[in-house]
Amino acid sequence: MSKHLIPAALLWVVLTAIGEATFLLDWLPVVGSPEAEEWDLIFNVLLAMGIPVFTFVVAALVYAFTNFKTSNDGVETGATFKGTGMFPKVWLVATSALVAVAMVIGLVSLSNLQADKSGYGWGEDQAPLVIETTAQRFSWTFSYKDKNVELLSAKDSELLLPIDTEVKFELNSIDVIHSLWIPAFRMKIDAIPGRTTFLTVEPHKLGSFETDENFRVQCAELCGLNHTIMSMHIRVVEQAEFDAWLASKQAKVSR
Amino acid sequence: MYAATTIGGGLGTGLLSFYLGIGVAALLRTMFGYDAWDRDFNATIGYIFGLVGWLMGVGMWGTWGREWFGLKIKDPHANSRKELGWQRYFMFNVDHKVIGIQYLATFLVVFMTAGLMAMIIRLELMGSGQDFISNKTYNTVLGMHGIMMVAVAVAAVVGGLGNYAVPLMIGADDMAFPRMNALSYWLVPPVAVTLLLSPFLGGLETGWTAYPPLSVLTDSAQTFWNVAIITFGLSSILGGLNFVVTVMFMRAPGMTWGRLPMFVWSMFVTAWLALLYTQGFAVALIMVTLDRIAGMGFFDAERGGDPLLYQHVFWFYSHPAVYIMILPGFGIALEVIGHFSRKPLFAYRYAVGAFLGILGLSGVVWAHHMFTAGIPNYLHGPFLVATELISIPTGLIFLSALGTIWMGKLWLRTPMLFALAVIFNFACGGVTGIFLADVPTDIHLQDTYFVVAHFHYTIVGGEIFGLFAGIYYWFPKMTGKMYNEKLAKLHFWWMFIGFNLTFFIMHWPGIEGMNRRIADYPESLQTANLIVSLSAFLLGSSFIVFIYNFINSWVRGPAAEANPWGARTLEWQTSSPPPVENFLTPPVIAGHPYDYGVPGAAPHVTFFPPAVGSPAGGGGGGQ
Numbered sequence: 001m002s003k004h005l006i007p008a009a010l011l012w013v014v015l016t017a018i019g020e021a022t023f024l025l026d027w028l029p030v031v032g033s034p035e036a037e038e039w040d041l042i043f044n045v046l047l048a049m050g051i052p053v054f055t056f057v058v059a060a061l062v063y064a065f066t067n068f069k070t071s072n073d074g075v076e077t078g079a080t081f082k083g084t085g086m087f088p089k090v091w092l093v094a095t096s097a098l099v100a101v102a103m104v105i106g107l108v109s110l111s112n113l114q115a116d117k118s119g120y121g122w123g124e125d126q127a128p129l130v131i132e133t134t135a136q137r138f139s140w141t142f143s144y145k146d147k148n149v150e151l152l153s154a155k156d157s158e159l160l161l162p163i164d165t166e167v168k169f170e171l172n173s174i175d176v177i178h179s180l181w182i183p184a185f186r187m188k189i190d191a192i193p194g195r196t197t198f199l200t201v202e203p204h205k206l207g208s209f210e211t212d213e214n215f216r217v218q219c220a221e222l223c224g225l226n227h228t229i230m231s232m233h234i235r236v237v238e239q240a241e242f243d244a245w246l247a248s249k250q251a252k253v254s255r
Numbered sequence: 256m257y258a259a260t261t262i263g264g265g266l267g268t269g270l271l272s273f274y275l276g277i278g279v280a281a282l283l284r285t286m287f288g289y290d291a292w293d294r295d296f297n298a299t300i301g302y303i304f305g306l307v308g309w310l311m312g313v314g315m316w317g318t319w320g321r322e323w324f325g326l327k328i329k330d331p332h333a334n335s336r337k338e339l340g341w342q343r344y345f346m347f348n349v350d351h352k353v354i355g356i357q358y359l360a361t362f363l364v365v366f367m368t369a370g371l372m373a374m375i376i377r378l379e380l381m382g383s384g385q386d387f388i389s390n391k392t393y394n395t396v397l398g399m400h401g402i403m404m405v406a407v408a409v410a411a412v413v414g415g416l417g418n419y420a421v422p423l424m425i426g427a428d429d430m431a432f433p434r435m436n437a438l439s440y441w442l443v444p445p446v447a448v449t450l451l452l453s454p455f456l457g458g459l460e461t462g463w464t465a466y467p468p469l470s471v472l473t474d475s476a477q478t479f480w481n482v483a484i485i486t487f488g489l490s491s492i493l494g495g496l497n498f499v500v501t502v503m504f505m506r507a508p509g510m511t512w513g514r515l516p517m518f519v520w521s522m523f524v525t526a527w528l529a530l531l532y533t534q535g536f537a538v539a540l541i542m543v544t545l546d547r548i549a550g551m552g553f554f555d556a557e558r559g560g561d562p563l564l565y566q567h568v569f570w571f572y573s574h575p576a577v578y579i580m581i582l583p584g585f586g587i588a589l590e591v592i593g594h595f596s597r598k599p600l601f602a603y604r605y606a607v608g609a610f611l612g613i614l615g616l617s618g619v620v621w622a623h624h625m626f627t628a629g630i631p632n633y634l635h636g637p638f639l640v641a642t643e644l645i646s647i648p649t650g651l652i653f654l655s656a657l658g659t660i661w662m663g664k665l666w667l668r669t670p671m672l673f674a675l676a677v678i679f680n681f682a683c684g685g686v687t688g689i690f691l692a693d694v695p696t697d698i699h700l701q702d703t704y705f706v707v708a709h710f711h712y713t714i715v716g717g718e719i720f721g722l723f724a725g726i727y728y729w730f731p732k733m734t735g736k737m738y739n740e741k742l743a744k745l746h747f748w749w750m751f752i753g754f755n756l757t758f759f760i761m762h763w764p765g766i767e768g769m770n771r772r773i774a775d776y777p778e779s780l781q782t783a784n785l786i787v788s789l790s791a792f793l794l795g796s797s798f799i800v801f802i803y804n805f806i807n808s809w810v811r812g813p814a815a816e817a818n819p820w821g822a823r824t825l826e827w828q829t830s831s832p833p834p835v836e837n838f839l840t841p842p843v844i845a846g847h848p849y850d851y852g853v854p855g856a857a858p859h860v861t862f863f864p865p866a867v868g869s870p871a872g873g874g875g876g877g878q
Contacts, residue, residue: 004662029768039695042695042696043696046693047690050686050689053682053686057682060657060661061675061678061679064657068596068661069665069667074820074821077852078662078664079663080598081601083601083603083658088654088658091650092650095647099643099646099647102643102689102693103640106643107636110639114635116632119632120629120631176467176469176472177469181770183767183768187699188627188699188701188702189698190627190629191629193468193556193562213780216777220702222461222469223469224461224469227390228773
């Protein structure tokens, strides 16, 4: 039996090495905030754990496929062990341990995300900048709280966010369910009629849709006919530029 | 003649009743001072009338009504199979083998149609920008692809292969309730027709999930869609009940639970899921329908309703439904791997335990579809834990499959290739599932193409590959003909490569920022989508080989032997195709179905008449 186990295990190691080598490539999308950094970390840890699991199955299948096949039209029979001994018990313990590790990773990172235990959303409950966001078919309205500035999503308009400041989006919907997703921050929460949901992010990288298309707000819950176009560009700018922009907007409003 | 009477009668009475229902609704509305015509209200009443009329016309009146009221009946069994010929597939036939083939043929047609819609979707997504269909058409095509494929995944294996093989494999002469079985099937054509007509009735806007408030507010064929899917759910529930009773009470003497073939186990567990949970979907859609036509306001926040209520009730069913889809795939895979490895199935009892474990856990994980839906924060942890627990029984399925092929003598015929592909594909689908069960990673991935890739890996890679394993495996039994092995292997490799290219690459645009259900996307996702589309066309074209082989072999393939695979299970111990009563002498079960090469093992089946006093049902025997 070990004459098969060793080459099969070698195959597993080789396949796993190839799989894990993908970590040499930097292929995840732009990291626009600490939330995105955290996401990339958890994703990579789970991927590093998942690859050997997948390659274990692939190695066993490929090895059996090439070494145990018969051209004898099913007349020959194989070994007669039935799996009633220790092996299934060991397997059960090993898989349960793996699952427990994945659960712990999930629960620990989840607890970091939930500052508000009974609310409906991600991140800190309080933030220096609050944007009241109203979703409707097929546009967004962003209202900078206490700043007297309101933006309606349109093809050429941009949502400006200051760098290194926590921003809390408070979401409502006036018609159907929408979802606010910002891929650069890896954050998403649905907008539901009759309930206020929130997500808090802290952009830490300057950027805009022109530099990377993941700097955008995208509706991620099918909301009807023009769901496809329900998005808006985001620009993360320095605090001074943000203040100037806000002042110019306020001037327009007061005029 | 029989076929014409059935289909003509059904269509005739169905359409007449439909218009009658619309008329009655209009009359009532006028009486109470409303406008006579309201599309959704009148159509709902018309549909209910039409459905009853259709069922009466195709045979319910002839088989149930006439008998109940003491009228002269035509005994359907009076006509021999020879006299009926091909027409038996187009009538209210109670033979489980006929019903199985009716289901299989119907859902293969639905599968190919929904597959063509996937090709339209991929054509639109091949390039960035609005290419050739409008947003409205795109949403309609998307919704139809989704719901039709869900229907295929729910019913093609259970209704088709399950109906055909389960009574044969447990040594029964038919299902427990043959007429109810026929009813389950004949509920399906009105559903298929209504879904196919939806582009002409106003299109679909909500995808297959039909979330309110959109599904309440939308001006589209939503109400038709709702009543059609509720009908389909009824068919599922009746089918589930039938399988549960059949497997519990119709087993041949000696067929103990410990000797039940894996495919039968998977059908039994699947049937429990369908029986227990399908009501959830039906209730959710009844509430949407009532919101639409009677203004109940279940999901209207302004009147005290809650849009999220729907998602909970909907996923009560729709998460267990994914196990209704995948367990049959596992069942076929283990069944085929057992026979084609020529070796006892590894850890049989653990694999059965895995099926039961999945049955138990499937009902308590639904909210993992709602991690970003704005459910209270304290709900995320428990559902994360419950969801990841399911990996443990699923791991036992892999243990059984890999342990069986290890040191076996693998007979690599087409069914075996498909069965091994189920294990390969599901390994990928299972690993990607962890990223979605884990709340923090799911926040970004939810509603992206990563999810689309994941569920195609599990459902297509797991169940549809299993479906084809089963079709090739039982083809000689069902048709009495042998398929062409070379073409079948060509189909396998073509489909396997096309499938893996399409859906493996599809994870990438999902992570990179492409959400689901959109007809257009930012330009940076262009390359990935072009590759996915081209791979999808490769996958789609593989079915041309299958259709040709399937039809050509059925019509003029060489005659098949009774047991071309040398398998130990019951269905292979009778002629191909089997006689109407399945077995000429009653079978007795003496040994385990997978004991290949075990010295001194009793054969699974003997045909001695049962000894006097031995139990008649399945209950007897040790184990």
